[in-house]
Amino acid sequence: MVRVRYAPSPTGMPHVGNIRTALFNWVFARHHGGKFIVRIEDTDRARFVEGSEQAILSSLRWLGLDWDEGPEVGGPHAPYHQSQRLEIYHQIAHQLVAEGKAYKCFCTPEELEQMRAQQRAQGAAATMYDRRCRKLTPAEVKAREESGLPYVIRFKMPLEGTVEYEDLIHGRTVFQNKLTDDFVMLKSDGFPTYHLANVVDDHLMEITHVMRGDEWISSMPRHLNLYAALGWAPPQFAHLPLLLGPDRQKLSKRHGATDMPEFIRQGYLSDAMFNFLALCGWNPGDDREILSRAEIIELFSIERISDNPFIFHHDKLLWMNGHYIRELPKERLVELCLPYLQQAGLVPQTLDEATRAYVAQVVPLEQEKMKLLSDAPRLLDFFFTDEYPVDEAAVRKWYGEPHIPQMLEELIRRYEALEPFTAPEIERVTREVIAWLGVKGGEVIHPTRIALSGRTTGPSLFEMIEALGKPRVLQRLRNAQKWVFRR
């Protein structure tokens, strides 16, 4: 039985890279009919951010990543918050001390910093704990303990030899033990470090495969030696390629949106995000890129995970989101865009039937142009308000033309009398005006569009006119007459 886990720490908004890791684990579990476990690694009180756990969990839910065990759902290995498992880590850490595989260290942070500074000054290749407390005699330890000195528990790394493992993505990797120092397992506040808590919980929760970011590879000697010291068989490891920004540096805020709540706010679709994230380091092996959750689950395999870093470019995500928006049923699109229109103040929070119908009529007109749901207000504002931006250059270009006054007058006259006021009818009479004026279609269509929406681009004109409705159209055309007069 495959059992994988996603183990975020609630230290901020969930980062895309992190969610990508969650997604790979989830897909892997679903592919194998295994279990997906969420475990909250809240062992750093200093970096704890209130509300971030909720943001993480809701991001998972938004993407459709449900968990079989974890917060809110419980499970056979509860609790799933490491802060509630302190006794376990304590017990194990002290057991290792008793077995001579770990030791208490009384060095203060200041002492350690001084030590590192000295090492750096001496040109050390890497700073390393010099193991001074490893050499303490039992009597010395006892004395310090009795005088109430705080201590951490450090793991005794082997001084020689190597550890190796077979990474499911990178293959066999070997490390020399002497290059890793005696790392802290249990902090002086009684909380475990990642290394201890992670290893202990992965074992206790019977995790079979650990899929995490490449930045953890360098911790493998610690983890491997810990497993060995505990007499436990390590799970399989698969280290995923890192997500980088376009400048090849670790993806961060200056590269644009990086946290999931922000992507959601911007109006990315869950399906698009899922699809894109799945392709961040994985591919199905053929040319397909648009893939459903079901297809991804079916095709997923660790062998097809790339081992080079993935540069996260928003433009492809944006394209994919546009694709998914175009595929949306109209009703769904309307439903998804509504909150954005409301937030922009274009549509009231509580709407009557007429407004609802109007929104439903108008939103699909710009469906193929939308890349983000948040594009809706910008694209559709003129349908809801008279306070929309006007392209002055376009007005200047068209409203100096000699046929405009007549055109407006004629349009107003015919539209006013037109019944029913529908796109085909509107097109028919508009074409009559074009013929009557003896101008090209565009010479009427463009200035009319400007008169009605303030811009040169927009939905198909006749449908737009029908949707706007006769009163609004007539009013805006009359308004345009005033502009012409003013020239």
Next chain:
RNA sequence: GGCCCCAUGGUCUAGCGGUCCAGGACGCCUGGUUUUCAGCCAGGAGGACGGGGGUUCGAAUCCCCCUGGGGUCACCA
């Protein structure tokens, strides 16, 4: 700097010794469709696969070195 990871067009990626004068997608450009934009359709530019050595009848594909990029060296994860 030590250790580790990585290396196919701007980006993602297919390729796992010959079927590759390297395929697809995004982006970019051109043309078509059209009342505009977008979309859609068609086409195009752009890489001799980071460099150098090997192995082999034959290498983008295997090996080595170099170079470049990244990760990591915390009582953070």
